[in-house]
Amino acid sequence: MAKKKKRASFQANAPLLSQLDVISLLDSMTLGVLFMDPARRVIAINRFLEALTGYNREEVVGVHGENVIRSNLLSKGDPVGKALESDETMTLEGDIINQSRKKNPIRFTIAPLKLTTGKKAGVMILLEDISLLKDLDNKIHGFSGQERIIGNSRKMHEIFELLPITARTDASVLITGETGTGKDLVAEAIHKASKRSRYPFIKINCGALPESLLESELFGHVRGAFTGADRDKPGMFRLAHGGTLFLTEIGDLSLPLQVKILTVLDDKEFFPVGGSKKVSVDVRIITATNRDLGELVKLGEFREDLYYRLNVLRLHLPPLREREDDFRLLLDHFFLEFKANLHKKLKGFSADCLKILSFYSYPGNVRELRNIVEYAVNVCPNGTIRPEHLPKTLLTMPQASTPSALDREVTSKAGNEKSMSGNPAKMTSSAILSPGGWGQVEKNIILKALTTTRGNRSRAAELLGWSRSKLWRKIKHHALE
Amino acid sequence: MKILITIHKDEVAPRFDQTSEILITETEGEKITGEPRIILLPGTSGEDICGLAIKENISLVICGGIEDTHYQYLKWKKIKVVDGVIGPYQQALNSAVTNHLKPGVILPGAGISGEQSR
Structure with missing residues (x-):
C-alpha cells in the first residue's frame, strides 16, 4: 500500500522531473558526464568533463565521443559498443589523455540511455577521476605520488x-x-x-x-x-x-x-x-x-x-648542479624506469660513460638528464651503456661552457665557499662554475676549502658539511692527493 | 617532408598510444608524392610508435591525444608534432601539406562520418 502511494506521488512529480534543468544539475557534480547518441557522437558534456578533458561543450557537440575523452576503452573490448547493444551498465577502470597531454586514471561507468518509450537513445558515460585513489594505492604499496x-x-x-x-x-x-x-x-x-x-x-x-x-x-x-x-x-x-x-x-x-x-x-x-x-x-x-x-x-x-x-x-627548486647527492639517484631511477619500459636487459653505465655524465653541466637540469638516459637506453642494444650510446651533442659539446650555465647563480656549495671567504651571500657563478661541469666545480670547492683550512681535512670536511670519509673519497676521485 | 598520421578508420586516431594503424606519406612542397603507406600495428605502444617515427625519419607526426612524455620525446628528436587533431585524416593531411593544420583543431568533417565502428 505504502509502495503504491510512493509510486503515485512519484508519477505526480513526473512533469516536474521532465522540466528539470538537467545540465545545470550535472554541472554541480564532481564527476565527468558524457551523453552520446547511438552513432557515438556527443550530445552533451558537463562542466567537470570540460575541466577533465580541456574541451568546451559547445565545440564538441556532434564530434565522436572517443575523440573528446581519448580513453583506452578501445583496448578493453569496446564496452561502449556493448552498452549500445545491450541493457547492461558496466564499470571499469582505464585512463584518458586530456588537452594538456596528461594521462589521468579514470573509473568509467557506462550505461545505455533509453527513452520512456523504451527506444535506445545512446550511451551515458560517467568519468570519475581516481588519481587520488591510485596515489593512495601506490602509497600503501610503497610508492607515493610525491x-x-x-x-x-x-x-x-x-x-x-x-x-x-x-x-x-x-x-x-x-x-x-x-x-x-x-x-x-x-x-x-x-x-x-x-x-x-x-x-x-x-x-x-x-x-x-x-x-x-x-x-x-x-x-x-x-x-x-x-x-x-x-x-x-x-x-x-x-x-x-x-x-x-x-x-x-x-x-x-x-x-x-x-x-x-x-x-x-x-x-x-x-x-x-x-x-x-x-x-x-x-x-x-x-x-x-x-x-x-x-x-x-x-x-x-x-x-x-x-x-x-x-x-x-x-x-x-634547486638546479641539478646544486643537488650533488641526487645526480646518481636520479640517473639510476631513470635508468631503471626506461629499462623496464623498454624491456631491455641492460647492466648499467660504464665508468667512462659515468665520467662524461657526471662532468656535464645539465643546463636543462633533471629533464635533460632524463632525456639523455632515455636516449642511451634506447640506443644501447644490450650489456653496458658506453659513451657511444650517449647523444652525440653531449660528446661534442664543451662541458659547462654554455653561456646559460655560466650566468647562473651560485650553488649551495658556493654558499659554503662564501662563508669560508666571508663574502656576501651572492656572487656570480663564473667564479664557481668553470668549463668542466659539476665535477670541476666540486674540485674547485674542495681545493678552496683545503686552502682555507691550510690543508686540515677535518676542518675542510666540516666547512663543506661533509663527513671526513666523504671528503677523502672526493679527494681520491679528483686525484687531489 | 615525411609525415606520419595515427589513424582509425577514416579519421585521425583519438589516441597516439592506442592506435593500431598509421599512415606514412611523403610530400614535396604542397604536393603528396608517391603512394601513402598504411601500416597495421597490432598491440603497439606509444614507445613503439615513437621508435618507428625515428626509424622512418619522420618530420611531422599528426595525431589525436598524446601523452606529454611521448610528445616531448618526439620534439627532442626534432620531430614536429601536431596533436589533438579531430577529424578525417585526409583532411588533416591536406591541411598539413598547405601548412594550415593547427594543434587541437576540430576539422569540419569530424563526426559526420556516422558510427565509428570498432
Whole structure:
C-alpha cells in the first residue's frame, strides 16, 4: 500500500522531473558526464568533463565521443559498443589523455540511455577521476605520488618539508627555478595533497599564447566578444572552480593581464572578455617562473603589487648542479624506469660513460638528464651503456661552457665557499662554475676549502658539511692527493 | 617532408598510444608524392610508435591525444608534432601539406562520418 502511494506521488512529480534543468544539475557534480547518441557522437558534456578533458561543450557537440575523452576503452573490448547493444551498465577502470597531454586514471561507468518509450537513445558515460585513489594505492604499496619528485639532497629535503605546509593553506604559491627542475611536478603535488584535490588542477602556460588569446583562455569570453567568438567560452578560471589554477611562466604575462589577475586574486570575481556579468570563482593560484620576478619588478615589467600577492609562499627548486647527492639517484631511477619500459636487459653505465655524465653541466637540469638516459637506453642494444650510446651533442659539446650555465647563480656549495671567504651571500657563478661541469666545480670547492683550512681535512670536511670519509673519497676521485 | 598520421578508420586516431594503424606519406612542397603507406600495428605502444617515427625519419607526426612524455620525446628528436587533431585524416593531411593544420583543431568533417565502428 505504502509502495503504491510512493509510486503515485512519484508519477505526480513526473512533469516536474521532465522540466528539470538537467545540465545545470550535472554541472554541480564532481564527476565527468558524457551523453552520446547511438552513432557515438556527443550530445552533451558537463562542466567537470570540460575541466577533465580541456574541451568546451559547445565545440564538441556532434564530434565522436572517443575523440573528446581519448580513453583506452578501445583496448578493453569496446564496452561502449556493448552498452549500445545491450541493457547492461558496466564499470571499469582505464585512463584518458586530456588537452594538456596528461594521462589521468579514470573509473568509467557506462550505461545505455533509453527513452520512456523504451527506444535506445545512446550511451551515458560517467568519468570519475581516481588519481587520488591510485596515489593512495601506490602509497600503501610503497610508492607515493610525491616520490615522483626524487631527491635526497639537503635542498630537496627542505622542499619536501615545505610541501605539506604549503598544501594545508589556500595562500598563493610562487615556484621558482630553472627550466627542467620540476616546477610542474611540485605544483601538482601541492594540489594533490590539498583539500582541493577532488577538484580540477588546470595548468596554463602564460608564455605560450599571445595576450588576447591568453585573456580569453583565462577568463573566457561571451559570444560575439570578438571576430570568431561564435559561442561562449568558460575560461580556465571557471573550469578550475574549487580547484587549483597553475600559471606557469608567469614572468611572461603582459602588464594588462597582470592587472586582471590581481583583481581576481583580490575580489575572487572577474568579467569574461566582452561580458557584462561578473563571474565569481573559488580558485587557488599557484604560479611558476624561471625568471627573476624581483628583477622584472625593478625593470617595470612586472607589477610589484602582483609580485607580493603571488609571492606569499615561495618554493625555490634547486638546479641539478646544486643537488650533488641526487645526480646518481636520479640517473639510476631513470635508468631503471626506461629499462623496464623498454624491456631491455641492460647492466648499467660504464665508468667512462659515468665520467662524461657526471662532468656535464645539465643546463636543462633533471629533464635533460632524463632525456639523455632515455636516449642511451634506447640506443644501447644490450650489456653496458658506453659513451657511444650517449647523444652525440653531449660528446661534442664543451662541458659547462654554455653561456646559460655560466650566468647562473651560485650553488649551495658556493654558499659554503662564501662563508669560508666571508663574502656576501651572492656572487656570480663564473667564479664557481668553470668549463668542466659539476665535477670541476666540486674540485674547485674542495681545493678552496683545503686552502682555507691550510690543508686540515677535518676542518675542510666540516666547512663543506661533509663527513671526513666523504671528503677523502672526493679527494681520491679528483686525484687531489 | 615525411609525415606520419595515427589513424582509425577514416579519421585521425583519438589516441597516439592506442592506435593500431598509421599512415606514412611523403610530400614535396604542397604536393603528396608517391603512394601513402598504411601500416597495421597490432598491440603497439606509444614507445613503439615513437621508435618507428625515428626509424622512418619522420618530420611531422599528426595525431589525436598524446601523452606529454611521448610528445616531448618526439620534439627532442626534432620531430614536429601536431596533436589533438579531430577529424578525417585526409583532411588533416591536406591541411598539413598547405601548412594550415593547427594543434587541437576540430576539422569540419569530424563526426559526420556516422558510427565509428570498432
